[in-house]
Amino acid sequence: MPEMFKVLPPGEALKALFDHLDPEVRSQDLETAEALDRTLCEKLTAPSSLPSFPRSTMDGYAVRAEDTFGATESLPAYLSVIGEVPMGRIFEGVVGPAQAVVVYTGGMIPPGADAVVMVERTQKLDEANIEVLRAVAPGENMIQVGEDVKEGESLFDAGHILRPQDLGGLMALGITRVRVAAALRAAILSTGDEVVSPEQIPGPGQIRDVNSYAIAGLIARSGGIPLLKGIIKDTYESLLSAARSALNASDLLVISAGSSVSTRDLTADVINALGKPGVLVHGVAVRPGKPTILGVCNGKPAIGLPGNPVSAMVVAGLFLTPLLRRMQGAKDPPARGRITARLTHNISSVPGREDYIQVRLEEREGDLWAEPVFGKSNLIYTLVKAEGMICVPLDSNGLHKGELVAVELF
Numbered sequence: 001m002p003e004m005f006k007v008l009p010p011g012e013a014l015k016a017l018f019d020h021l022d023p024e025v026r027s028q029d030l031e032t033a034e035a036l037d038r039t040l041c042e043k044l045t046a047p048s049s050l051p052s053f054p055r056s057t058m059d060g061y062a063v064r065a066e067d068t069f070g071a072t073e074s075l076p077a078y079l080s081v082i083g084e085v086p087m088g089r090i091f092e093g094v095v096g097p098a099q100a101v102v103v104y105t106g107g108m109i110p111p112g113a114d115a116v117v118m119v120e121r122t123q124k125l126d127e128a129n130i131e132v133l134r135a136v137a138p139g140e141n142m143i144q145v146g147e148d149v150k151e152g153e154s155l156f157d158a159g160h161i162l163r164p165q166d167l168g169g170l171m172a173l174g175i176t177r178v179r180v181a182a183a184l185r186a187a188i189l190s191t192g193d194e195v196v197s198p199e200q201i202p203g204p205g206q207i208r209d210v211n212s213y214a215i216a217g218l219i220a221r222s223g224g225i226p227l228l229k230g231i232i233k234d235t236y237e238s239l240l241s242a243a244r245s246a247l248n249a250s251d252l253l254v255i256s257a258g259s260s261v262s263t264r265d266l267t268a269d270v271i272n273a274l275g276k277p278g279v280l281v282h283g284v285a286v287r288p289g290k291p292t293i294l295g296v297c298n299g300k301p302a303i304g305l306p307g308n309p310v311s312a313m314v315v316a317g318l319f320l321t322p323l324l325r326r327m328q329g330a331k332d333p334p335a336r337g338r339i340t341a342r343l344t345h346n347i348s349s350v351p352g353r354e355d356y357i358q359v360r361l362e363e364r365e366g367d368l369w370a371e372p373v374f375g376k377s378n379l380i381y382t383l384v385k386a387e388g389m390i391c392v393p394l395d396s397n398g399l400h401k402g403e404l405v406a407v408e409l410f
């Protein structure tokens, strides 16, 4: 009988991996337009204020607010219209007492004016004169210089993961290139004599490769470049040779399946043969995902994921994503959101193990409920049908129906 491995709590397992890795982050200059989900390697401050000129937030008339004080429908203020602010240009002139200038949303407030009256709060008397039917306060219906961001203001610290709105914000300031962590190439090998490519029609006893693609998606979302290195037969020689060339061509290696303890399970031996120190952790206290392997081979991480697709995803979420983030110097918590919901069912567990359960979310009478999608860890559609995961902590006997739980959204 092969001996069952010694399991470590996930936190300790991750620490053992990190302790064997060089904390230095490789960086590169990149077009901001291409930097989504990448991690900044520099602190950024605003080179100028935003907006750089005062702008109207309404279609209407730029005025001196004091000229409208006390104006009502029955006692309007009379102003003469001296021109129009062309969009994208300045108005050549100054708004004087009892004067107004036509301005559109986003247009520059002309000198002399300090507020905008919405067009529907005015009445046109003729081409050159209007009545203002309601007073405006100074600053009303306009954006001040620097109201969005002030020159010199800190924008992001190094380690920030760039989100879509961040790209917009950088472009608004003309920051078109950024220094980010170099993209990490993560090689994926699927093992298993029964596993065939998705293009193939599986023969009796065969299944299509799920893990290469699901894990590749997770890697791409974590700022990495997945390199699919194919499906390898269950022999030590073929796996070792494929793993060696995959690791040479990448920054880290992920091997799907073969992580358990049967004679067919070669991943640990292969990782040990790839370089020093080899396997650091074999077995973590999580369900699903116990037969997990974490190793480092001559400075590069090598991870053995359990073959069951749900286990592979859970383990990749627990170890591969934080690993990729750490190798990119990311400071933020994972970009995906966390919400709170009430549990629809009791969930039992045993202390000494973290359990991960996929849940569907449902709104009932204004409350959000998390309904477990139960099923064996081989069933990929239990994940497909779910919106997030909940965790039963290491020291817990389980969770109770009606309890508030944190749901990590996919």
Ligand SMILES: Nc1nc2c(c(=O)[nH]1)N[C@H]1C(S)=C(S)[C@@H](COP(=O)(O)OP(=O)(O)OC[C@H]3O[C@@H](n4cnc5c(N)ncnc54)[C@H](O)[C@@H]3O)O[C@H]1N2
Residues within 6 Å of the ligand: 190, 191, 192, 194, 195, 207, 208, 209, 210, 211, 212, 256, 257, 258, 259, 260, 261, 265, 288, 289, 290, 291, 305, 306, 307, 308, 309, 311, 377, 378
């Ligand atoms: N006697 C024991 N048997 C098993 C144990 C155990 O503790 N004692 N643990 C079970 C658990 S839990 C898991 S998880 C699996 C882990 O197995 P391996 O990592 O060695 O992987 P395989 O046995 O090769 O495959 C497991 C399962 O996953 C399917 N698979 C593999 N690769 C893919 C892929 N790329 N796409 C889709 N599905 C894949 C494979 O066909 C098997 O059904 O071990 C248990 N056994």
Ligand code: MOO
Residues within 6 Å of the ligand: 286, 287, 288, 289, 290, 291, 306, 308, 311, 312, 377, 378
């Ligand atoms: O750990 Mo296995 O990964 O429970 O299915």
